[in-house]
Amino acid sequence: MSSGVREPDDMDLGTDTDTDVDGAADGDHDDHDDPRVGDFELGEVPSASSIRRFTARAARSRAGASVGSLLTDVYTAVTSVVISVLIVLGVVQQLGEALPPAPPVHAPGGLSLPALVAVLLLAGVGALLSTAGRLGPVGAEGPQAAWWLPLPVDRRGLLRPAAARGPLVAALAGGAVVVVLDAGLLASGGGALVRSGLLGALVAAVVVLLAAVAQSRGVPRRRTAVVGDLVLVAAPVVALVLVLTRRTPASLPAPSWVAVAGAAVVAGLLAALVDARLGALPGRTLREGGSAATQAVGAVVSLDSRELGRALTGGAAASSHRRVSRLRTARGPATALVTADLVVLRRSLRHVVQLVVAAGLPVLATVVPQLASTVGVLVAVLVGGWMAASASAEGARWAEMAPVVDRLLPLEARTVRRLRMVVPGIAVLLWTVVALGAVGVWAGAPVDWVLLGLAAVPVWAAAAVRAAYRPAPSWDKPLVATPAGALPTGVLQVVARGPDLIAFCLLPLWIAIGLHTVTTVMVTAQVALSAIAVTIASSVHDKGWLERMMEEQDERKKAGA
Known part of the structure; x- marks a missing residue:
């Protein structure tokens, strides 16, 4: 009774086998290997950029959203961010105008407003470094890690958008924070405010790029997060030292274009170094970073602060503890x-x-x-x-x-x-x-x-x-x-x-x-x-x-x- 599936013919198999064996035995076998793997020919391996374009095109075709809706969403998001920054800037400026003027001679144990701004910026650098260490900063989301990482292509081309996303977001946030603090509390304006904003954006990008360099060197994300936490703790310590020593500065030096250019050069060199070492990032680190970042973004979108805290805490949690607690208080x-x-x-x-x-x-x-x-x-x-x-x-x-x-x-x-x-x-x-x-x-x-x-x-x-x-x-x-x-x-x-x-x-x-x-x-x-x-x-x-x-x-x- 026929089953509908053709079984291999014994005579054909025997003929093929005998031909191969006899040829090998007689020394008539061709020295050149067959360029085929089974019955499939090896084609040209596609580039990483073509794979990214193909994935994005396939996602857009299945999303059911038009270009107009996408532009509308982008316009709404950008407008909301700009309006939020302007509102915060206006509130801070009103607060700065409502603050009493600084006394000509600081009281014992006092701290000047410029010193407070410097302490806040130092704390911001620590918080940014800690967050970057906990979230990657370079990672691959679940689908990307499952489909892209095993492909036999250059991993640098696949990871470049993910590597650039963190420094760009940090630069936008850092520039906005510096502009708000500088214009609102220090009443700066004009060219000095522009230079401060650019320098703040570049420094924020440098901080995230340093975390990416550490990640490419195999430094555990927990260690990077601990360094950021220590910098964050150093901020109130510096403020305490300034209060006790009574050496609080009366003003902060205005940033120059030379400092902005120097920060840009450093950011460019770090970006080139990170790009050169993207291929050396292990898949496990990329998966962990992508998972933590996805969890954090989902928590922010759903306004769930508990899930955000779990994402930041679990992103740098130790897998094991050397010291064992006896829990003597558990009675x-x-x-x-x-x-x-x-x-x-x-x-x-x-x-x-x-x-x-x-x-x-x-x-x-x-x-x-x-x-x-x-x-x-x-x-x-x-x-x-x-x-x-x-x-x-x-x-x-x-x-x-x-x-x-x-x-x-x-x-x-x-x-x-x-x-x-x-x-x-x-x-x-x-x-x-x-x-x-x-x-x-x-x-x-x-x-x-x-x-x-x-x-x-x-x-x-x-x-x-x-x-x-x-x-x-x-x-x-x-x-x-x-x-x-x-x-x-x-x-x-x-x-x-x-x-x-x-x-x-x-x-x-x-x-x-x-x-x-x-x-x-x-x-x-x-x-x-x-x-x-x-x-x-x-x-x-x-x-x-x-x-x-x-x-x-x-x-x-x-x-x-």
Whole structure:
């Protein structure tokens, strides 16, 4: 019975084999190898640029979007970025005009505004280097790593767009930041502002290119990130040294075209070096960098700060630890949960650095004469406190994604969330002693301010845990078109979970900063509001109380009908 598939003919196989064997035995075999592999001829290997063009053309053909829609999206994104930069520049310029003039002789322990700008730029360089080390900076996304890297073509041509993307984005961001700081706080303009912006863009590109050179040399991404973290920590240390030595500069030197040209030459040389070594990048490093960058971009587009933090932390996490902790503080379920959060915080250098920087913000605001005002101190305390609380709640954020420990321990869900507030509370407690101690020196009566800060510690911890356990946005709701893409209508309510406690339950602290005084009524009210904040953050409901009440009323109406 015929199966429809032709089997090899024994006679044909025997004839071919005998011919080959006899020819080889008689010495009649041709010395030249057959230029064929099986029944296929080897053609010319395509170039890397042609492969990239083919992939892009295939993606466009399947995207279903026209050139007009693409240009519209690009126009909307560029316009949004320009408008955002102009708005920020206008706000900073108004702030600079509203700041009091610098005193002719700085007070003991004071810090000038130009010195503060230099410290901020140094911190920005450290943050940029740390971010570049955690995200690659050169990487290949999942589809690219799966289809491009195994191809027998020059890898340099495949990776050039990815290698150029990081320095270009860093240059745009660095130039914008320098222009905003220079024009807003230092009141620069004209040619000096143009030179500052160009120099800032080139320095930012150089920082990312240095991280790419380190990656091509086989330096682990974790080591590059650690160097950036150390530079970031050096910023408040430099500020402290300037305050103690009283050698704060009265102005910053204006950049010259020679400095701009020198930075451009350095950037060009580094770019050429990176391009020459793209082929030496191992596939594993490219896959890891592309995966971390893709995760970070997705988190930014979806406005998920938790996923962004996981991308930055996991991008440079150590695969193994040399020192083994005995976990002596774990004596039961409750202490085991707190110990796990402490270990997570201790092993995350990025969050430890964030705690140090957060403690330095209120201190800097109180020692800079132009910023030592109600608004400046209020903003510094708000930003610094949220940074400290958020940095110490990494364990709660990981538990929200993978609640392994939460479900293994015999603890109630409310109890678990209260225990998650212990580590943020300890971190914010240390931050309070430094930050509100400096605010107390600025406003008088440091002991009273520290007592008010201690009463507010539970609010910071509750807000951090509430933000860590917030639900994901509901994408089944109507979407709103934004420059960052389509977002659900209730995304702002989700993002506000956590900061809402800081806005309402820390009213006594904000009033005290506005009035420059602390009273017994403020401390008592703060204790009551702290208890309310802990109760709210301990709730396991994804929806708010008002929303649940409205849903119950709707269900009752439906049942009655």
